[in-house]
Amino acid sequence: MQPQEPSFLEIIKAYLGSSKAVLPVFSATGMKIQREAAKAEPDTGVIERMITCDPSLTSQILRISNSAFYKGLQKVATVRTAIVRLGNQEIANIAILVSQKKQFKAKEPFINALMQNLWRHSVGTAISAQWIANRCGLKAKAQEAFTAGLLHDMGKLLILTVTDAVKRNGMLKQMPAERLLSEVMDNFHALYGYALLRHWNLPDAYCRIARDHHKSGPEKGNGLMMMVRLADKTTNCLGIGLHPPDACVLAATPEADYFGLSEVTLAELEIKLEDSKVFW
Incomplete structure (x- = not known):
C-alpha cells in the first residue's frame, strides 16, 4: 500500500518545525x-x-x-x-x-498577489485603528493603535511566506487551491501570528491582539483591542484585503457601540481609507 502524501497543513507544520524554516x-x-x-x-x-x-x-x-x-x-x-x-x-x-x-514579497506570482492584498488590509487596518483612537479622544494611544493594526494579521503573512518557501524547495509539489489556502489562513493565522510576534519579542499587547482580534464581545479596559477589532471589520466590510466585501453594519457592532461611534461618523472613516491608498 502506497504511503499517503502529507496534507498541505502537515507540510506547513513540518517546515515550521524544521531547522530550515526561514521566518519573516x-x-x-x-x-x-x-x-x-x-x-x-x-x-x-x-x-x-x-x-x-x-x-x-x-x-x-x-x-x-x-x-x-x-x-x-x-x-x-x-x-x-x-x-x-x-x-x-x-x-x-x-x-x-x-x-x-x-516582507510582503514572494517568488510565486500567486502568493505574491495574495501578499499584496494582505498588505492593503494591514495598512487599512493600521490607518483605521489610528483614526478611531484620534476620533475618540485617545490620541495617546494613536501610534500604538497604528502599529497594532499593522501587525494584527502577521500570521497570514507567515503562512504565505512558508507556502512560497515549501513550493520552491520541493516539499509542496503543487500550489494549493486558493480556497484551501484561505481556509488554513482563516483558521490558523491568529495562533501563528501570536507565535511570530512573540518570536520578534514585541510587546505583549501586540501579541495578544494578533491572537484574539477575532474573538467576540467587549473587552473592558482593553480599548486597543477594540480599536483593532473595529478597524479590521471596517476594512473587511470595504473589501480591502483577501476577501470580497463583507456585508455588515459597522455601527451595529459591539466595537462601534463600545466607542459610541455612529453610522455617520464611521462613514468619515471610509472616506479616510479611500484617501490613503498612497500607502498601498
Missing part, C-alpha cells in the same frame, strides 16, 4: 523611530539620523511626502523638511510602513 523578519528601525516619536519631547535630530542611515527608507519617505496625499506648495527634498511638514508621528508611521512592506 521584523525591521526594528520603524519601531525605534516610533518609540522616539512617542516621547513627550521627541528628538527630531535622532529621528532624522535613524531615517537617513537607511537610503531605501529615506527615498521612500521623500516619495510619500511628495505624494498627492501630503503635497504642499514646495517640494520636499530632505528628511528634515519632511519631518517639519508631516510631524514626528506621521513620519514614524510612514517609517514602520516602509520597513515592513519589504
Whole structure:
C-alpha cells in the first residue's frame, strides 16, 4: 500500500518545525523611530539620523511626502523638511510602513498577489485603528493603535511566506487551491501570528491582539483591542484585503457601540481609507 502524501497543513507544520524554516523578519528601525516619536519631547535630530542611515527608507519617505496625499506648495527634498511638514508621528508611521512592506514579497506570482492584498488590509487596518483612537479622544494611544493594526494579521503573512518557501524547495509539489489556502489562513493565522510576534519579542499587547482580534464581545479596559477589532471589520466590510466585501453594519457592532461611534461618523472613516491608498 502506497504511503499517503502529507496534507498541505502537515507540510506547513513540518517546515515550521524544521531547522530550515526561514521566518519573516521584523525591521526594528520603524519601531525605534516610533518609540522616539512617542516621547513627550521627541528628538527630531535622532529621528532624522535613524531615517537617513537607511537610503531605501529615506527615498521612500521623500516619495510619500511628495505624494498627492501630503503635497504642499514646495517640494520636499530632505528628511528634515519632511519631518517639519508631516510631524514626528506621521513620519514614524510612514517609517514602520516602509520597513515592513519589504516582507510582503514572494517568488510565486500567486502568493505574491495574495501578499499584496494582505498588505492593503494591514495598512487599512493600521490607518483605521489610528483614526478611531484620534476620533475618540485617545490620541495617546494613536501610534500604538497604528502599529497594532499593522501587525494584527502577521500570521497570514507567515503562512504565505512558508507556502512560497515549501513550493520552491520541493516539499509542496503543487500550489494549493486558493480556497484551501484561505481556509488554513482563516483558521490558523491568529495562533501563528501570536507565535511570530512573540518570536520578534514585541510587546505583549501586540501579541495578544494578533491572537484574539477575532474573538467576540467587549473587552473592558482593553480599548486597543477594540480599536483593532473595529478597524479590521471596517476594512473587511470595504473589501480591502483577501476577501470580497463583507456585508455588515459597522455601527451595529459591539466595537462601534463600545466607542459610541455612529453610522455617520464611521462613514468619515471610509472616506479616510479611500484617501490613503498612497500607502498601498
